[in-house]
Amino acid sequence: MLNRIIRIIAILLTAVAACVALPRLFNMFFSPHSEHHEVEYSELLNDFIRSEYEYHNDNGKLSVTSVYFDSMGRKYSSAQADSLCPLDNASQLAYEDKFPDTICGKPVVAKEAGDAKFRMNISSGRPSLFYGLSELKDRKSSVSARYENDDLFRINRRGIEFIAAATNSVNAAKSEEFNSELAQLGFEAPAAIWWAPADRTEFEKHGYIVIDAKGDAFNLAMENRKPSAKRVNLPGNKKIATVSFSNRADFPGIATDEEGNLYIINQDMRCESLPLPSIRGKSATLMANLMFLTFIVYDKDRTSYHVLSRDYTPVKSISVENKREVSVRDKIASYIFSVAIYQDSTRGIQIIFGNPLHFIWLNIILAAATYFIRRREGYPLNDILSIIETIVVLLFGIFGMAGVFAIPRRKKSNQ
Helix, strand or coil: CHHHHHHHHHHHHHHHHHHHHHHHHHHHHCCCCCCCEEEEEECCCCEEEEEEEEEEEECCEEEEEEEEEECCCCEECHHHHHHHCHHHCHHHHHHCCCCCCEECCEECCHHHHHHHCEEEEECCCCCCCCCCCEECCECCHHHHCCCCCCCEEEEECCEEEEEECCCCEECHHHHHHHHHHHHHCCCCCCCCEEECCCCHHHHHHHCEEEECCCCCEEEEEEECCEEEEEEECCHHHCCEEEEEECCCCCCCEEEEECCCCEEEECCCCCEEECCCCCCCCCEEEEEECCCEEEEEEECCCEEEEEEEECCCCEEEEEEEECCCCCCHHHHHHHHHCCEEEEEECCCEEEEEECCHHHHHHHHHHHHHHHHHHHHHCCCCCCCHHHHHHHHHHHHHCHHHHHHHHHCCCCCCCCC
């Protein structure tokens, strides 16, 4: 009986591992069909230029080219499209000696335009993984150039606690000093989460944005080994849901409130509302250049592009319907992969289920195949273990079959 239980557990664990490994292996050998479309704002046309893939079949030979259109349907070559968006293609145009001297009536230098470009992802929800132990860097780089083993901190029900790693103990004096300053600002422990810029210089300069037990936000930093903290307030007393940091000098990050509205976080930790639609339940990207900010919001059926000036005034927006073409690869995957498991550092573990109607018949066929393979190999089919193996394949399909046949089994009925 014990051997049977161990085998069943091993089969189930192998099936779960297959849910992770097999879809990744499948993707390595089958390139996904691209549903490419890209939209850029042309500051010269005050219009969007959209690019798409155009497929050609010449005597059985498949080729693809990019085609470009504005909102009026006018078609452009790749070189023309680049020239119509000089701020986004400054380096290439400068290399070709085609970069204009003025854009939108303002003199512009190609290097300045190239250096101003940046991209950042904007989160609408908190990360699934949060470890709760971080290092607080000092704003004075000469101080923080060396590692201080008592700069590790956590914020639990007792408040902020700095951990002296060398002795694995709490630095009570330092913890009390920081707790006293936070308490004066109205901070209530424990903390729910905190964020910091990934860039070391920005990290030292800005420290953390911490959400306390009430949902209020605070900027936690250290300067000359002393606490430096302030409140971070959204307009209208909204609560911060998540923060996405940038490495830009003009603003350190973007906050999202619980309703999905976006706010620029300025250098002094003041927050300014952005005239953009809610991104709640969606993902977004910011593409910026010397004069404009383009917020790209990804929805299930549509992708919208919102262009703002550098003073956050709306300029132009467009919404593009996402294509619904399903490739051969996607069709195959929908039949053989009933479920796939993915994991990353921000979203944690994701379980993605396929269409049950697509794989139910395949599971029945695989379960029948398992039954007949076991029968042909001489295993007792009326044994409870054989029945459980067939049920596992019926439920988990190809993943269950991987679990059943990955582990050798003896033919004795009691094994």
